[in-house]
Amino acid sequence: xxxxxxxxxxxxxxxxxxxxxxxxxxxxxxxxxxxxxxxxxxxxxxxxxxxxxxxxxxxxxxxxxxxxxxxxxxxxxxxxxxxxxxxxxxxxxxxxxxxxxxxxxxxxxxxxx
Amino acid sequence: xxxxxxxxxxxxxxxxxxxxxxxxxxxxxxxxxxxxxxxxxxxxxxxxxxxxxxxxxxxxxxxxxxxxxxxxxxxxxxxxxxxxxxxxxxxxxxxxxxxxxxxxxxxxxxxxxx
Numbered sequence: 001x002x003x004x005x006x007x008x009x010x011x012x013x014x015x016x017x018x019x020x021x022x023x024x025x026x027x028x029x030x031x032x033x034x035x036x037x038x039x040x041x042x043x044x045x046x047x048x049x050x051x052x053x054x055x056x057x058x059x060x061x062x063x064x065x066x067x068x069x070x071x072x073x074x075x076x077x078x079x080x081x082x083x084x085x086x087x088x089x090x091x092x093x094x095x096x097x098x099x100x101x102x103x104x105x106x107x108x109x110x111x112x113x
Numbered sequence: 114x115x116x117x118x119x120x121x122x123x124x125x126x127x128x129x130x131x132x133x134x135x136x137x138x139x140x141x142x143x144x145x146x147x148x149x150x151x152x153x154x155x156x157x158x159x160x161x162x163x164x165x166x167x168x169x170x171x172x173x174x175x176x177x178x179x180x181x182x183x184x185x186x187x188x189x190x191x192x193x194x195x196x197x198x199x200x201x202x203x204x205x206x207x208x209x210x211x212x213x214x215x216x217x218x219x220x221x222x223x224x225x226x227x
Contacts, residue, residue: 032213043115043203043218051213090156094212101146101212105155 002027004093006104013081014112021076021107023065023091033074034092035065038106044090050074061085086111116140117219119204125225131192134222136204138185142217144168144210145187147179150221151200162187163210191224199226 005024013019025031032051036044048059055067065076074091091104116139126132138145147159149172158171162181173179176194181187191198201221207214 034215036218043117043220044205045115045218046215049215094214101158101216103148103156103158 002031002093002102004091004102004104006089006091006107008107009105010108010110012110012112015083016080019076019078019081019085019109021089021091021109023074023076023104024072025074025091025093026072027093032094033065033067034094035059035063035074035076036090036092036103037061038088038090040087047076047089081109081111083111083113085109115217115219117204117206117217119202119219119222121222122220123223123225125227126194127227128194128196130194130226131190132194132224134189134191134202134204134224136187136189136206136219138187138204138206139217142206142208143185144207144214145181145185146205146207146216147173147187147189148203148205149200150203151197154200156203159189161210168210194226196226199224 003026034049035047038044047063048057050057050067088106090106094101118137120135144163146161149157159173160179161169165181176192179189203221204219205216207216
């Protein structure tokens with residue numbers, strides 16, 4: 001069965017520091033992978049997605065993610081975090097068989113000055 | 114702004130009552146999804162519609178039902194409400210409703226059951 005695991009419930013980083021949010025997935029075929037961000041009181045906004053091709057994907061707001069099939073991972077990175085990046089981040093997986101979309105439990109990011 | 118609208122923004126009601134949440138998808142999108150987000154359960158997929166037909170079902174309680182109308186807007190009906198139903202309910206839409214599609218989320222409806 002498909003599933004997504006985000007091992008880190010909460011992460012705190014200093015402004016300007018680098019960031020990596022972990023995501024591991026379980027899926028029988030080639031997955032479609034997504035990262036969404038949710039600011040407080042807001043809906044979810046797509047940061048980036050991976051379907052195929054280049055395993056390093058660039059997204060909005062300076063985020064990138066790398067698909068590693070051998071590790072079943074799709075970690076999100078940002079070289080220098082801004083205070084406005086404080087939010088909840090969700091990794092999700094969808095597939096070309098079946099129509100359900102699976103979200104991880106989310107990682108809450110706090111940015112300290 | 115994702116282009117997905119949800120009404121109402123907030124809803125406060127009592128246990129045992131019934132409420133209806135409404136969602137209008139982005140222009141051109143044929144598929145609508147409903148999610149429930151609560152502190153203890155995280156983001157849970159409830160149900161998906163595509164062009165008026167139910168396409169996938171997730172962790173939706175029997176007390177909950179949904180439909181998608183010919184104009185593609187969708188309604189989520191929650192009945193016999195319990196305290197535990199208090200949550201943020203999101204609607205999302207996508208073009209074709211496949212796993213590869215990007216889902217665009219509305220701002221959510223916050224339901225409080227007292």
